[in-house]
Amino acid sequence: MDAKSRNCLLQHKEALEKDIKTPYIMDHMVGDGVLTTLEEEEVRNEPTQQKRAALLIKMILKKDNYCYVSFYNALLLEGYKDLAAFLQDGIPVVSSSSDKDSVGGITTYVRTVLCEGGVPQRPVVFVTRKKLVNAIQQKLFKLNGEPGWVTIYGMAGCGKSVLAAEAVRDHSLLEGCFPSGVHWVSVGKQDKSGLLMKLQNLCARLDQDESFSQRLPLNIEEAKDRLRILMLRKYPRSLLILDDVWDPWVLKAFDNQCQILLTTRDKSVTDSVMGPKYVVPVESGLGKEKGLEILSLFVNVKKADLPEQAHSIIKECKVVECCHRGMLTDLLYKWNQS
Structure with a gap:
């Protein structure tokens, strides 16, 4: 330190x-x-x-x-x-550099930007999905510094949040497209008071020196205006990531001429917002090989050394990338019972 x-x-x-x-x-x-x-x-x-x-x-x-x-x-x-x-x-200043971090080839610049923006770390058990990550990144490049929406959609548990975080874990993307940083907001299913709290917290994060106001916005409309000014004047080339959006009306509070990446189960949530829109669909399950890779990582056994029961376990449980510990524990239990 x-x-x-x-x-x-x-x-x-x-x-x-x-x-x-x-x-x-x-x-x-x-x-x-x-x-x-x-x-x-x-x-x-x-x-x-x-x-x-x-x-x-x-x-x-x-x-x-x-x-x-x-x-x-x-x-x-x-x-x-x-x-x-x-x-x-x-707050330490870490310069943008091409030096690689010792873990996963991530630069110190990327690690700092994502940490400051609240982007989640990779899960303990993680397998790559390069084709999908590349698809998301290509859509983000298409924004080209202009306001717009990139939507990752798919069923619950298909790995949307993991993919969103992985897509911005890229030095050239951050430095070239979003030099003002990325800002992650876990949205979820909200009522109006819950949304206001999310907006207040975001405005506080973006205005840490209180250069625009010393009090939090009192309602959603005021919060929307505050966010618009902050993004325009302080973070004009940043990416706002809205994770797990359920309702279209929630997006109206963020429809402020920003560059936005969002995850949702329903791709129609962006139907009423303005600006260019790009979508990346995510299928609900992984292939057999990826499922075996996840299981091998969790039990710390080489994929080639997994017993025959592993194949039926993968088929039964329909393993997905974002595997929660409970799901993996269930896999291990089924294995032991086989």
């Missing part, structure tokens, strides 16, 4: 320990890959809230710049705007 970041964290350590509640903060950090589940469990085992916060900060101080950025973003996302402001001056 940079000395400036470390000093900033130490300077405000007491205030952070006093006020933060760690469970949701840690959820974000585990999702960003900067905190392990073992470390999370260690913090949870502390007897008081303040001791849990103290241990978490102690862990962060031993980690790198990405952990600092993840912690900062988690504070914003969980409503600790004042505490996040304490850490703003210590």
Whole structure:
């Protein structure tokens, strides 16, 4: 961790320990890959809230710049705007470079941009789907800096969110098309109050220095206007990613002449919005070979060494790329019962 970041964290350590509640903060950090589940469990085992916060900060101080950025973003996302402001001056600057990260060939520039934008990490069990990722990237290139919509649609569990995150995990795409960054919003099924909260949180993330307003928007229309101004003036060449959109009316709040990538089960959700629209359909199941690859990764056995039962398990469970741990555990249980 940079000395400036470390000093900033130490300077405000007491205030952070006093006020933060760690469970949701840690959820974000585990999702960003900067905190392990073992470390999370260690913090949870502390007897008081303040001791849990103290241990978490102690862990962060031993980690790198990405952990600092993840912690900062988690504070914003969980409503600790004042505490996040304490850490703003210590945010490390990582220059755009072609140097490769030691994991997966991802550049430090890509890793930082995605971490700051709240883009989820790859799942623990991950297999590539290059053809689909390339299709999404080609659609994003077609936007060519102009407002428009790229929609990834398919049935629940087909890997839409994983594909959206993987599509932006690309140095040339980010640097060439979205130099102002990417901003991930997990939308889900919302009522009006839930949507307003999502918009308020997004506006707070985009206006961390409060250059446009010191208060949150009070209603959806005001939030839409605030978002439009922020995207136009501060992030004119950025990508907004809306994950798991259910209802067309929700998109009206984001119909602000932005470049948007969204995932949904219903491709008609964009019927009423303005601008160019591109779609990428995702089939609900993977092929047999990809299913075997997922199973082999989960049980840590080479694909060629999987027993014959694995083929029937794959067929029965219709394995998909985004496999949740519960599904994989079920696979393993069926294997053991075979």
